[in-house]
Amino acid sequence: MTHPVTLFTAQWADLPLEDVAELAAGWGFDGLEIACKTTHLDVDRALEDEAYLRSRREILDRHGLSVWAISNHAQGQLVCDDPLDFRHESIAGPRTWGDGSVEGVRARAAEQMTKTARVARKLGVDTVTGFTGSKIWRYVAMYPPVPAAVIDDGYEDFARRWNPILDVFDGEGVRFALEVHPSEIAYDYWTTVRALEAIDRRPAFGLNWDPSHMMWQDIDPVTFILDFADRIYHVDCKDTRIRPRDGRAGRLGSHLAWGNPRRGWDFVSAGLGDVPFDDAFRALDSIGYTGPISIEWEDSGMDRRSGAPEALKHVRSLLWDRPQQAFDSVFTQKS
Amino acid sequence: MTHPVTLFTAQWADLPLEDVAELAAGWGFDGLEIACKTTHLDVDRALEDEAYLRSRREILDRHGLSVWAISNHAQGQLVCDDPLDFRHESIAGPRTWGDGSVEGVRARAAEQMTKTARVARKLGVDTVTGFTGSKIWRYVAMYPPVPAAVIDDGYEDFARRWNPILDVFDGEGVRFALEVHPSEIAYDYWTTVRALEAIDRRPAFGLNWDPSHMMWQDIDPVTFILDFADRIYHVDCKDTRIRPRDGRAGRLGSHLAWGNPRRGWDFVSAGLGDVPFDDAFRALDSIGYTGPISIEWEDSGMDRRSGAPEALKHVRSLLWDRPQQAFDSVFTQKS
């Protein structure tokens, strides 16, 4: 087995961590990518209450699970997003949202991210996965016209708001891994290039490779691994199924709900979609990635309790032992 | 398990129903889609002989099998087909063929269809699957030229001959489900639209979704489910494998026998071909279809006794439990 396989807990946030751990261990996962949800890992409490933090570890230990990364997608999203609205209030939690004043929310969210780095350190975890939000995502349609300076400012805003957070990460020896995703400062290949440049490619900031949103944007997830080889800090497996072209299904989802078969694409349990996971795992090995493969399980057409172990089985079936020698090295005839 | 899986018995008509039932039950099927072949279900006898009808049920009960639909493809084919020839005689059976006079055959075949509805009722079955034949299929090449009035008349002929049959279906509370197929009044998407219009979209007439002939005609079987959502009355699974283009293999089959690898496409056991069954089953759920998935097993390259259980296994592997809630419903942070 070349990589441990973990379960990302965000999609199970309605269950206590104990239950998620029990399920995951029962299915054979090696560990959890714990989401900083209050039901799973409350960062405020973890910094204030040693017993609480210890309880998190004990839950893992009891089930023989490890942790290589923790996630804080929701708080990260609030750092740069513009505007902030009811959607953000829904994911922020009352402590961060507070009175809802825009800069207040952003400051509290940024603080949550630094706390997340500190909790990671305390848990012996080197990587925090998550989102950044974006000041300019909403201009993606480019009408009404958007001057180039506005786009430039969006990347600078990202750098202004995240560099201080990343300084704390550096202090803790923890790295942040952005999941490239619509709504974020980087949502495809060239925005990733630009985002990395905006923070001078500082090592504290890397990527959480999740191919699901690359597929429908025509971004090759294997190319992504190879070209950003030194920035692949974590791997999330979510699969996407592209429907064959019918001239009606659109790339943007048509404001249709997840699982509506009229959508042009949808998330499916890893192995049921179009992500070339075998190629991707080979590419990850080629760049020297040795971390976990984490299953972020989202599929509107399956019960998650059937799906998660199915996805685990699929992923493990592709994690071959790697060879000791080149196959053609034995062709030499010596006698 | 979201749908029962049945075996269509037409491809096993050389065996007595008892044997088919034993095989199917042994492989794990939930029921049979019984073909009205004399070896399986003789409609004349079933209406005249209560004991015979009871014996059919007992065979099923003995093997723990249910029945949700019965089929009468052959008799339906004779209702509209033009001309009738040796091929029709072969499938008609001597009772329907009689002296072979064209309108006589058609009348007897129509009567067989009404009898099939009555037998279905007696068996507690709501759906009869089958064919319609077509007066205009043979003009498909459009040379020598075919006036529009001839095409119009073809659809009207279908309505004239089938409306009285459907009246009997309505009387019995049974629905007819046409398998869209070359040789029938509807063989693709737009002919299905036109056929439905020809009978004013009366509810007695719906569709038996079978994707196998859609594939090589470039009809998207998932689109078909969504656009004819209120007319999908039954589901037959037969798979089709399209050969990659080589400039020689044609879409029309080149008068080559099934299984000849020079054909541009061929039927294969469900799961070995190009039908997107996972997408299709999700679409069926989205339109509220709750009926059986019936395996119509045809593959010229496999023994049917190896193939049928293989196909069952494949189909069942895609019938996931459906979820209780949206995956993103748990993202809200409450505390």
Add this chain to the structure above:
Amino acid sequence: MTHPVTLFTAQWADLPLEDVAELAAGWGFDGLEIACKTTHLDVDRALEDEAYLRSRREILDRHGLSVWAISNHAQGQLVCDDPLDFRHESIAGPRTWGDGSVEGVRARAAEQMTKTARVARKLGVDTVTGFTGSKIWRYVAMYPPVPAAVIDDGYEDFARRWNPILDVFDGEGVRFALEVHPSEIAYDYWTTVRALEAIDRRPAFGLNWDPSHMMWQDIDPVTFILDFADRIYHVDCKDTRIRPRDGRAGRLGSHLAWGNPRRGWDFVSAGLGDVPFDDAFRALDSIGYTGPISIEWEDSGMDRRSGAPEALKHVRSLLWDRPQQAFDSVFTQKS
């Protein structure tokens, strides 16, 4: 010649209408689709000042040009868009923007749209093309999660704000033709279906077929014509070139400027891109569309004065005389 060809004036708004008319006539256009820009057609002034309105006509007459539609994309955009920001101020003009209060701007923009209908009537024009804006476009990424009720409300907001405007259009006997476009209530096929339903498919509201944004979303512009046949009120020709997949160029444009060759697609002069204009013009004839073909010229790689006549030449080359009879009607042998 089956359709007149007009030039859309929005891309020439820096020039006085006189100059645009002279250029267009010189290149051989049959008319203009006049944008309600102050340099071309100031609707406030046109309603208050008969001489001004007359001057517009005289400019056209002097150059032998006709007008079949006028456009007011910018004001329409302001009616529903949310939030309104610097981009909207830039296109609103000071009269509509006023103090910038959100509902104030929306009300003034709505009034501008009703005025546009009245001006159209006075000019003898039956169609106003334009945008609607959208309350929900910005939720397109669906993260943070967006409840279904929010999407529903977006379509209802559109209906609430546009129905009163359309009442005025009805009063004037003028129709509104929405250009389906990102940022609008309808940006693809299924959002168009939903938008039409939201206003009960009232005849005052139809579509300005512009294929350019359909191409990169995988929407078939010919299917669009056929399926929305009774709602195609106007035709704008803008072409789009899709770059072959390279795994890096994304469908969303990567916040890269128009004309940047790293984009996955870009606008090009009609005829240089992937829009199947020949198929589209045939489809337009088949649905009985008899209006103008209007060239909306946008191409970041060509000078507009070279491009507009080039595009005109291309479009005209596809506007064949239609046949008098079916080609196979002469195959009958009479003697």
Add this chain to the structure above:
Amino acid sequence: MTHPVTLFTAQWADLPLEDVAELAAGWGFDGLEIACKTTHLDVDRALEDEAYLRSRREILDRHGLSVWAISNHAQGQLVCDDPLDFRHESIAGPRTWGDGSVEGVRARAAEQMTKTARVARKLGVDTVTGFTGSKIWRYVAMYPPVPAAVIDDGYEDFARRWNPILDVFDGEGVRFALEVHPSEIAYDYWTTVRALEAIDRRPAFGLNWDPSHMMWQDIDPVTFILDFADRIYHVDCKDTRIRPRDGRAGRLGSHLAWGNPRRGWDFVSAGLGDVPFDDAFRALDSIGYTGPISIEWEDSGMDRRSGAPEALKHVRSLLWDRPQQAFDSVFTQKS
């Protein structure tokens, strides 16, 4: 110019030959492929009436036109077709149809074909293009089941009926060139192989390469030229446009009229479709074909008087002068 370009007159059969000749010459054609329609070339009369035959030549001479082939598609169709119905009556003409008795019609049609060979000889023409009909075309759907022996018999029926005709062709030194086409004994690649074998590849029987029906069947027209190199006796240019897949448009045409944009494919004027004519003309040269390129003009969306000269212009633009030497023969450095 490497090949003369002719106009096939069948699509102009409502006009007297004089008018067609005048039009064709005016557009710049080099000759006519004259259809044996009574308005153009009445074979009975031509064999009985020397003056009539002379008049045909004079019409051509007057307009500077040549003739390399004459066509008799309609009569050929009647030789094998089964059943014969109203469609055949429409194309047969009263003399061939007579009392309509099946074998009577077939015999008279066969005689017309032998007469066509004799007329060709008298006109100094070596090639007759046309159809054969088919006893088995109507079994193309393969349901109701069709035994292999029936297919075998179809090819044998073709041989039985055509060998005597071809004997007359041999006697006259004229060759027959079948247009591979649905409804004929050969409609794709493998049926062409089988048809040629059925008559032992006798030289009197060859092919009229017309790519239009190959396109939608996925037959590569260039492969066809290369693989049947010794049987390409004539070339007809008709173009076909395949619509992009939309999951609804079918390969079989859906009983929709020519020109209906919901069809999956349609005929278009040469150069507007998907036939790779440049590749094809190069392939024709490579096999040593030196005959005419004949334009069979069919396009439901264009007036034929606009279309024919447009197609001529397109075809001529691809008939380059061929080179004298290999381009890399000059790379040798001699001093």
Add this chain to the structure above:
Amino acid sequence: MTHPVTLFTAQWADLPLEDVAELAAGWGFDGLEIACKTTHLDVDRALEDEAYLRSRREILDRHGLSVWAISNHAQGQLVCDDPLDFRHESIAGPRTWGDGSVEGVRARAAEQMTKTARVARKLGVDTVTGFTGSKIWRYVAMYPPVPAAVIDDGYEDFARRWNPILDVFDGEGVRFALEVHPSEIAYDYWTTVRALEAIDRRPAFGLNWDPSHMMWQDIDPVTFILDFADRIYHVDCKDTRIRPRDGRAGRLGSHLAWGNPRRGWDFVSAGLGDVPFDDAFRALDSIGYTGPISIEWEDSGMDRRSGAPEALKHVRSLLWDRPQQAFDSVFTQKS
């Protein structure tokens, strides 16, 4: 089970034959395709030393393995290759290489091939698989220019050098099966045609179907089986995975090592790549091939001890029992 499955031993030449046999038998293989490597089968010794030859058989017998073919790729390669260099020395072995004089090496390699036929005969094996080398492969780029006469001479050189070897094969009643491959006289479809013609299609020379190098050259491996039906003497299964186009990965491998994910294609364990093995096995049955399916296992991303049994499992899963009757033969209604 329709075909035995064997393991090709060349990729295991660093292990003694005993070990390979034990492994293969343990995994369930039916036999070995033994490579004439000194560790597995030393042809010189086998002809001189009966006990040695017997020991080879005993190893197989002990493990219940059969042998249908032996291979001598390396010696065959030396027969025609030009120039011979360090690469050839590496595979030649010291006995064949000797003093390294070009014609000396070629003569000794040719003798090894005749010895291989003799050993095959003694082992009761009818088929020797292998390579031929090529005098003209190195001119594949066609710059500097290559006269046609040079190409002609390459095929003649092949015939001159191989005909005497094939005479010995004929004498022994053994057939040679060339693996079509870059570096060989036949590396694709048309070079195979030409190579067969060069030796007048003598039956002693046939093909070892290995699809792996066909895939990246766009050669359809199923077409290959059908078109060379009478020359398919053996089957080797090696799979190839083509990476999706990204505009940078090239077809020629870019001098990148096997397993480098920047390559445009790579070898993978059978079942993980793009070879249509199901179609291919059906085609092999259709041409009457009854020999073994041999797994030539090469995958730079897997340990061979995990991969070989995995590939065996995949291949066996496609070797269905073939049917006894046509599926539609039971549709006839007899009573």
Add this chain to the structure above:
Amino acid sequence: MTHPVTLFTAQWADLPLEDVAELAAGWGFDGLEIACKTTHLDVDRALEDEAYLRSRREILDRHGLSVWAISNHAQGQLVCDDPLDFRHESIAGPRTWGDGSVEGVRARAAEQMTKTARVARKLGVDTVTGFTGSKIWRYVAMYPPVPAAVIDDGYEDFARRWNPILDVFDGEGVRFALEVHPSEIAYDYWTTVRALEAIDRRPAFGLNWDPSHMMWQDIDPVTFILDFADRIYHVDCKDTRIRPRDGRAGRLGSHLAWGNPRRGWDFVSAGLGDVPFDDAFRALDSIGYTGPISIEWEDSGMDRRSGAPEALKHVRSLLWDRPQQAFDSVFTQKS
């Protein structure tokens, strides 16, 4: 007009430069990319004989032609190629070939390249286009196995042999532009990366963008321009037509002659193939390339005297005037 268009003279080397100049000027070319062939530009003589050099200029001046680059493909090829054989003797010319000793030929060819730089300088030309040859091209098939060290040595050999030549280029202020091509040290994307690294990306060495060999290798010529933006020193236009897949035509050309339609691809006159020249020219502008577009005319199916002016017309038709401003810059409403 954004770029001058030149004619590359290598394909006209059988004609005196005077004749080529007259032809090119007559067709409307702006200049010549002169091949250092003795008939066009003899570098030895040009360095020794001022009058000769002056005569070259006068020929150009007389016809109003300019020169931006000269080419020496043949001599460059000899610098690294291994082995050298009859093909090289054919292109070397007797002075370079001399006694044919390998290192002698290489040294003389290297000297010719330095002389070419000196002649360029004297002609006021900044760029020499050409080939490099390659020590490792012949190992492209990777069988017999090729150790990584051999590949490494191939790039080092290139650096060793070319760095001294490039030193002379630097001294003259002239740049060398390699045409990426099979047989050269760089034949695709990744070999170009590696070749540039081998010489430390020294500015004296850049690329002559010629898309023709990229097409069949699946290299995107536009990506190539963008990724090697600082190394595009010259542009050669040769087009390539890829035949649709037929399962028989291979990517490697099958040792078939240019123009054989069974090849999988072939060179065609610019505009008749698959190179996306419009996209490419836009990309060239985006990287700031301001040099000539040179037509390297090779098409086995056209006479060069028809083809060259045809290609010129095509290329010019895509060299649009570039715009003065962004099209959406005029959307702002100021009053």
